[in-house]
Amino acid sequence: MARPKRPGPWLDTRENGIHYACWYDERTGETKRISLRTRDSAEAQARFAEFLIKGHEIRRGQTGQLTVERALDDYFEEHVVKNCADAQRQKDAIAHLKAFFKDAPVTSIDVPTSQAYTEARVTGRIGGGKRRKKKEASPSTVWRELNVLVAAVNHAKWMKRTDYDVQVDYPQEKRLGEDDEAPFYDREELFRIFEEAAIWAEEEREKSPDDPNAGEIEPFITLLYYTGARRRSIENLTRSQIRMDQKRILLKQPGKVDTKKRQPIVPILKPMEPALKFLLATGREGRLFRCSDFYRPYRELMRRAGIPDFKAHPHIMRHTRATHLLQEGKPIYSVARLLGDTLATVERVYGHHSADHLGDILEEE
Template sequence: MPEYEDWLRQYIEYLQIEKNASPHTIHMYKNDLQEFAAFLEKEVVDGIDEIEMGVIRLYLSQLYDNGLSRRSVSRKLSSLRGFFRFIEREEGVGKSPMMDVRLPKEDQYIPQFFYEEEMEELFKAADPSTPLGQRNLAILELLYGTGIRVSECADLEMERIDFQLSTILVTGKGRKERYVPFGQYAQDALKAYIENGRSELLTKSNEKTTKVFLNNRGKAITPRGIRTILDKLVKEASLTVDIHPHKMRHSFATHLLNEGADLRSVQELLGHEHLSSTQVYTHVSKDRLRDVYLNSHPRAKK
């Protein structure tokens, strides 16, 4: 549908230029809207003005038939809502086909995290006597000590580390920058890696880079490379748990909140725009709940 493709191109430009959306967000929206275009073609919907609420509901039922979770369906419908809102604003057209379509209630999601004992085993698995071991320990300490995303860790530049103030300057989603503090463990691991391991790794490549973390060829590491390192450390620590890119971030937030940090501070440290994104971490372990109860309720113990 040429008309749809033209609107899609304009919308992507709008996201890039006016909204300053991240490449990941733009890629996600584009994929969702191209999938919807394929659906329209299959259902022989020839024009934008033919897209009405019934078409959207049919698309919704097909998404569920394909086995998508409510969370995934909500995301795709959000992409459509933004797209049609853009068309409505630009054209001054009538009622959006998304106007009366309700987003499905999402499944309750509790982030997976490492317990503190598991974190200790991970730290032990990194061998600080080798350049790569020093790098791995620095990555672990920084991810757990700051809660930054794996992509933010891979993008970190040397000049953005301030050892005097113990902070790093991170570029997050939407290219928004934020200062994040780090503790003594991360400081010691970073210094040891930068002064020794990183210098040695740099000699393996003719290319000079200002990125902090390097691969075994002396080049800037990728987010996928960091994920591979984390997978390897989990195996070496003999942990019977799965790991995914955000699990260190989840652990950072969970442990802060379990120790009494306030939600607003954790929101700022994580770089969340909305508090609702941080509230998912307000779950606590059963042990923590029991401790709070025993220490707080007047009739919990004699």
């Protein structure tokens, strides 16, 4: 006996905990659903009530037109949350995409609209957020965001919500080591950064003498430089990743999803020991740093140290470590192992800096 059709929309909860508004589509003979984008029951009830008031146009006649907003939301909830190591980056990209495409159907995504999105992002008409003054996005950022858009539509196609073959035009992207040099801090700039970090940390300790966590910027800078790691890897370090007896740090967190950005095991060098002992001695459980995002403090530190704005980004410290090691004549294989990069990547991105130093050595001979 067939299950009786429900007369109106109903609220449902999926295995992932997300609440959905569901209804039976008489036209297609199928049950439709739309995500309410929350796991909270009270919030879901409020959004469901809003759906009952405003959702009639979705249930009537437009169910075949999957919108960009809905495709992005479904992609985030059904794929990104479960499988992506850095969900926040994907979430930020989705916010920018939704601000531009809004409720346009996915079938409207093509080469001209993707070019229009690129123009809107690189000129700052879309994006930036409320707290960030700089609204313009780099071509590499737009490239990544368009990849998210394509992935969302392909996910919808895989879930049989659309049969649209999406095509976009990616912006021209510069490749470090080929079209542009990887920026780095010279020795004098690095000295000023370390000096200013120590001064800033001391100021924080004087302001909050009873706070054992004060002055985190100094150990953060130390570990960022000597490990050559990415910012997130240092920010999210936990006690279990530090092996002082073995003099090594396991940059990859247990259970973290593998990505193309490898997180190797790095050695604990003598300059790193005071920073690690400070972090381990403050009694933290779990994460070593209280601060979960050092991006803005890092920018402020660069301003205090007189570093140009175009180099005021934490990733420049990774470039700096690799460049300095190559300039010191360290084997490129060792540098690649430290960074978790391939030999080809290290040679392409950083080789031109070491070439200048190599020229000086050859001239001496």
